Amino acid sequence: MPPYAFFRKQFMPLAEARVGVLTQALHYGTGCFDGIRGNWDSEREGFCLFRLQDHYKRMLDACRILKIALPYSVDDLCRLTTELLARSGYREHVYIRPLAYKSAENLAIRLHDLEDDFLIVVTTFPTYLDTENGVRCCVSSWHRVDDNMIPPRGKICGLYVNSALAKTEAMENGFDEAILLTQSGHVSEGTGQNIFLVLGGELITPPSSDNILMGITRDTVMRIARNELGVDTVERQVDRSELYLADEVFLTGTASDVAPILEIDRRPVGTGKIGKMTAELQKVFLEVVMGRNPEYCDWYYTFAPKPAEE
Numbered sequence: 001m002p003p004y005a006f007f008r009k010q011f012m013p014l015a016e017a018r019v020g021v022l023t024q025a026l027h028y029g030t031g032c033f034d035g036i037r038g039n040w041d042s043e044r045e046g047f048c049l050f051r052l053q054d055h056y057k058r059m060l061d062a063c064r065i066l067k068i069a070l071p072y073s074v075d076d077l078c079r080l081t082t083e084l085l086a087r088s089g090y091r092e093h094v095y096i097r098p099l100a101y102k103s104a105e106n107l108a109i110r111l112h113d114l115e116d117d118f119l120i121v122v123t124t125f126p127t128y129l130d131t132e133n134g135v136r137c138c139v140s141s142w143h144r145v146d147d148n149m150i151p152p153r154g155k156i157c158g159l160y161v162n163s164a165l166a167k168t169e170a171m172e173n174g175f176d177e178a179i180l181l182t183q184s185g186h187v188s189e190g191t192g193q194n195i196f197l198v199l200g201g202e203l204i205t206p207p208s209s210d211n212i213l214m215g216i217t218r219d220t221v222m223r224i225a226r227n228e229l230g231v232d233t234v235e236r237q238v239d240r241s242e243l244y245l246a247d248e249v250f251l252t253g254t255a256s257d258v259a260p261i262l263e264i265d266r267r268p269v270g271t272g273k274i275g276k277m278t279a280e281l282q283k284v285f286l287e288v289v290m291g292r293n294p295e296y297c298d299w300y301y302t303f304a305p306k307p308a309e310e
Contacts, residue, residue: 004087006080006120011087014121022105024114029158031101032062035254037125038085038094038303039290046304047085048291049096051216052078053301058216059098062154067111068100070118078301084120086305093125095255101157128192128255131282134262134274135176135251137190139240140166144180144188144211152211163191177251179243179264182210187238193253194218197238197246198277204242207235217252220288220299221281227295228284229277248275257289258282 007017025031034055038047056077063070072080081096088094103117129135142165145152150159162180170178170191179195180188187206189195194215197204203225206212225231243249247270249261258281260274269275274282287293291300 003122004084005122006084006118008117008119011084017119017121019103020105022107023101024104024106024108025101025157027107028102028109029156029161030066030111030114031099031157032059032066032068032154033097033099033157034059034155036081036096036098037254037289038090038096038122040090040092040094041290042091044304046302047094048289049078049081049301049303050289050291051220051299051301052081054216054299056098058154058214059100062156063100065151065154066100066102066156068102068116070100070116072118081120082301082303085122085303088122089305090122090124091305094122095125097121097123099157126255128253129176129251129259131257131259134260136174136263137177137179137249137261138170138173138175138265139243140169140178140180142166142169142178142180144182146183147211152213153208155213160192167191177259177261181240185240186210187240187243188212190251190253190256193251193256193259195238196221196233196250196252197242198248198275199242199246203231203233203277204238205233205235206238210237215252217254217257221252221258221285224281224284224288225277229280231277243269246270248278250278250281258285 003014005014005017036055038049056074098120100118102114104114145162166178182188188210189212222233243264244267249269251259260278
């Protein structure tokens with residue numbers, strides 16, 4: 001079965017979903033997207049789409065920032081997603097990418113008075129970071145974009161040039177991932193992940209005012225830490241030097257899960273091995289996102305596709 005896309009208000013083979021070279025969003029990054037994981041449970045023969053409604057609520061908020069008007073509610077978007085997944089025929093973990101964008105074939109630099117469109121594609125779930133063995137990071141020379149430049153609360157397409165510059169710099173210098181600082185020098189986030197520190201027995205993460213994406217995985221980890229480990233998360237500004245003094249540091253994101261950081265700027269984090277709290281959070285998080293913890297049933301959007309012969 002060929003992969004499918006939802007494109008221009010209809011389902012079609014992915015190979016037929018194409019935009020024109022004059023599409024405004026292609027030139028100026030005037031779109032927003034989200035990333036949603038669909039975990040396949042072979043025992044139940046179904047998918048658990050994790051916090052699907054929350055992802056679409058966040059994307060519609062980003063649409064408001066960009067003056068993109070979609071004719072869909074959160075429920076509509078969830079329904080379109082499950083239908084696309086059924087048509088695509090996957091029976092494995094998948095990554096779902098919705099994208100809302102300025103579709104006008106018009107090179108005007110503006111947001112108003114331009115046509116909007118929306119698409120969804122489904123692909124196999126990528127391995128973005130080595131969550132089992134941990135990752136090596138550096139502090140990037142590129143600063144995180146400020147809210148008054150491009151609002152980081154939404155996954156706005158043009159903003160990710162900032163992340164791409166930092167990621168390439170890190171990898172070309174022998175690291176797995178980059179950590180970006182704000183203009184004032186405080187820790188913000190990774191190129192596509194939020195960041196947490198364990199320092200002096202506290203679980204700490206940068207606040208929304210330090211230009212972070214309000215990550216759904218970030219929120220999930222904070223709730224798991226409180227409910228399952230009895231640990232409240234402190235949201236506060238984090239100095240660069242605290243990264244070097246922390247007992248544990250880890251990244252969180254839809255494509256990254258809970259990814260332990262073993263080294264920052266060629267300095268070992270703690271013992272240089274995966275820390276106790278990080279390992280505990282990894283274990284519980286995996287159970288939760290697979291839809292196997294009834295305490296979090298409100299987060300699960302389960303979907304069982306029909307057998308192929310039907």
